[in-house]
Amino acid sequence: MSVQAERDEGILRYSLAERILHWFVALTFIYLMLSGFAVGYPRMAWLYDFLGGGQTVRFLHPIVGVAFTIGFVLMLVMWLRDMVFDDKDRAWARDLRTYVREGHSRVDVDRFNAGQKGYFWFAVVTGAALFITGLPLWFPGLMSGGWNQLARLLHHVVFLLTVGGFIIHVYMSTMMLPGTIPGMTGGRVTRAWAAWHHPSWFRKREAASAGPQEQPGADRS
Template identity: 35%
Template sequence: MLQRYPDAQRMNHWLIALLFFGAGLSGLAFFHPSLFFLSNLFGGGPWARILHPYMGLLMVLAFAVLAVQLWKENRWTKTDTEWVRHSKDMLAGDKSNMPPAGKYNAGQKGIFWLMVVCLAVLLVTGVMFWHAWFPEGNILMRRVAVLLHAAAATGLILGVIVHIYAAIWVKGTIRAMTRGTVTETWAKHNHPLWYKEVKERPRA
């Protein structure tokens, strides 16, 4: 077994996931009248409105900690561009032409940076119409902020759906975030450059 994620990163990941669902479901309750029933999960409309921005803020802060730890490994390279070019073949079941990936492949990096951008937009726009703490402001700017907030939330939700699907699709991936380890076979098959780096790393 190879360690892929330490305990602190895994705990932070699941905290982000919990806050995402809390902020997401409470936000959807106000997105459309047909979804308002979701506010019952938080004790009704007033409580959903109160809790939503706090859960969102905590999610951004928790993700910021994770992003600081992982951003270097998610930098885009020429290999990632090549990976994208052959991604259709991979989805069709042919991985023979896929370039070797490091700790994260181009798809994972794309999701990471999508989340960074979406959460940054959600934070800035959310503050712009957080009436409890920032009651003043231009009404037009607030309306634009609400629109951008909804667009960023949609992008984030779609990104998380892809993230979850990919974790289920690639057998052995979920173990990395539940137990923190992966098998050597999984590492050699899915992330050979990272496998080589780990094996060449001097033992403590």
């Protein structure tokens, strides 16, 4: 794409493959969250009506769980290089107060800031924990009764943590930081958004957009 076309249409933040994978993980997560509430909280059993009934939910929940796990493992491979913490992230964390107050940091942020990297690793660790603790619930014969009880407790606690993380993630990427969601829907963000939130990545993208190929990943440009 020419520099002029890139200026007019905004900057490519996420490739089609990145968006498809992100929304696959998001949709499977939402199903797991809703079905988890239905199974775990009798007061929320009304959710069964929207999810196909109790038997369907109990059958589908672990299968969708495996699909979610495959999705986030692929996401881990896809974004690993962009998610490694560095010195800038330490500076960002020290200046967290400014970010919380203004939704912007004075640090020369690259493709992802330290908060986003933190959420990524949180999702990876909790996703792995949900998979590991979910297996003995799916196949109760795998372990003794005591271990099954522990797995059930941990599965539930980690589930609640992921719901908290999910609410914060959705709030920040939709309401707190306007202009963020188009990157994950159409793939592009405005140049102003990129320069404000991810100045280092923006400069690299500007330099790369004169080349023949667009690659949103910073180091691959």
